[in-house]
Structures are given as structure tokens and as C-alpha cells.
Amino acid sequence: MxxxxxxxxxxxxxxxxxxxxxxxxxxxxxxxxxxxxxxxxxxxxxxxxxxxxxxxxxxxxxxxxxxxxxxxxxxxxSTQVDLGALPDTGTLRDDLLSLFRPQSPDEAERRMRIMTGLASLLTHEQAFAADVHTAVVQPWAQAHLALMQRAQVRGEISATADLLTLSQVVPAMAAYRSLIQRQPFDLAFLEPLVDGVLLPALRP
Structure with a gap:
């Protein structure tokens, strides 16, 4: 991507x-x-x-x-994440986890069906691939980048970390899980990804 x-x-x-x-x-x-x-x-x-x-x-x-x-x-x-109201807990880990918003069973089911429909769109209409990426991945990548930049200013993470690339790790994995694996994106999936992959890559 x-x-x-x-x-x-x-x-x-x-x-x-x-x-x-x-x-x-x-x-x-x-x-x-x-x-x-x-x-x-x-x-x-x-x-x-x-x-x-x-x-x-x-x-x-x-x-x-x-x-x-x-x-x-x-x-x-436009329904994915509010870039004007990002969490500000004081730590990057808590900020990243706070982006996750629990959904009701009906909301989760509708989202999963929409993601399945988007996967079908990629299969049958390759011309929409860039638009699907922009709709599904880009909003979360922008949110992660903003949170990482804030953490970098605080001195919490490495000053030389490649934030542009690392800001896409969780959104891209979440899209793969939803679009390809057809599995829900939940806190049980998010926490190990943040703790075991993202934060170690960001710290000195």
C-alpha cells in the first residue's frame, strides 16, 4: 500500500x-x-x-x-474516525487503544457486511482499489500519524522513527483482517499488534 x-x-x-x-x-x-x-x-x-x-x-x-x-x-x-477529536491520554499506547470504539452487535454485523462487500468490490471492480484503500485505511493511518507525531514531540518515541510507514501498520493489518480474513477488528486483535509490533518499532 x-x-x-x-x-x-x-x-x-x-x-x-x-x-x-x-x-x-x-x-x-x-x-x-x-x-x-x-x-x-x-x-x-x-x-x-x-x-x-x-x-x-x-x-x-x-x-x-x-x-x-x-x-x-x-x-x-467519513464515519471511520474523527481527526478533529483524537484522544489525548498522555501516552501513545493509550491514545492508540482509545481510537478503538466498541460497537453494538448490530453495528459490528453491519460493518462486517460492508467490509465483505468492499472485498467483493475489489474482486470484481479493480478500478475501485485506490478508493477502497482511501476509505478503509487512510483515515486510520492519518489518525495514527497525528498521534505518533504528538508522541515524538513529547520525546516518548524515537526522533528518527519512520512515522509515515509505521502509521499504516495497524490500519493495513486491520484492513487485511476485515477484507481478506473476514474477521472482526476488536481489542483482542489490536492490543498485541500495538504492544508487540508497533511500539517496539517506535522506541529507541
Missing amino acids: TPNPSPVRTPTPSGRKRNPQLDGLLLDAALDILADIGPTALTMDLVASRAGAGKATIYRRWSSKAELITEALAHFR
Whole structure:
């Protein structure tokens, strides 16, 4: 995975003013359908039906299925981590672990289905590989980089550590676990990775 993937392309269709709330409903519907039946069977009509909207509502926003999926991935990315409200516990280890947010069983199940749908997308639509990487890995890598830079300023980790590379270790492993192994990303997976791999690589 490259350290600086291209940003997710967000279409800017013309027409009447967009309704962010309706946009969110439509994009959530697209993600749910992607999770349920995969990208090949996903259609604009199915998304409209799932969201309880008219077909014209869909086509005013996205001229093609590719545009819709691209923006759905951008929407998924926006739900991953809040870069403006990162934890600040005083230690890098606790900051990294605090990024993990426990989910309800329903939330965890939906996320796993979405990740399975994204894995299917990679299998059938290689053109979306960079967008999937940007949606799944990049937000967490950016968060880890910010936390590591803060720890470096505190003198907690090596001043010469390759933060750009190491900030991608946990996000990339989490993506592999979810997309390839189809296993949940949980604290039992995260703690050994932070303690046994990441922190030893960061310390002098």
C-alpha cells in the first residue's frame, strides 16, 4: 500500500441544491446493498427503492453506478474516525487503544457486511482499489500519524522513527483482517499488534 494514496473522488453533479440528509440516506442504502449482494448486482433502481426515494432523485445526484459507489466509499470514510477529536491520554499506547470504539452487535454485523462487500468490490471492480484503500485505511493511518507525531514531540518515541510507514501498520493489518480474513477488528486483535509490533518499532 502506498503512503499517500490518491483522494477519493467525490462527484459534483449539477442540478438542484443537494440535501445532505437525503444524500446520507441514499449512500447508506448503497453501502447496505453493496454488503448484501455485492457491486455487480447493485443498481441505481435498487438504491432508490432501499432508500424510499424516486429514481430521478438518484440520477440527479449520480449519473452512473460508478459515481454512486465512489461517493458511498467517501461517505463510509467519513464515519471511520474523527481527526478533529483524537484522544489525548498522555501516552501513545493509550491514545492508540482509545481510537478503538466498541460497537453494538448490530453495528459490528453491519460493518462486517460492508467490509465483505468492499472485498467483493475489489474482486470484481479493480478500478475501485485506490478508493477502497482511501476509505478503509487512510483515515486510520492519518489518525495514527497525528498521534505518533504528538508522541515524538513529547520525546516518548524515537526522533528518527519512520512515522509515515509505521502509521499504516495497524490500519493495513486491520484492513487485511476485515477484507481478506473476514474477521472482526476488536481489542483482542489490536492490543498485541500495538504492544508487540508497533511500539517496539517506535522506541529507541
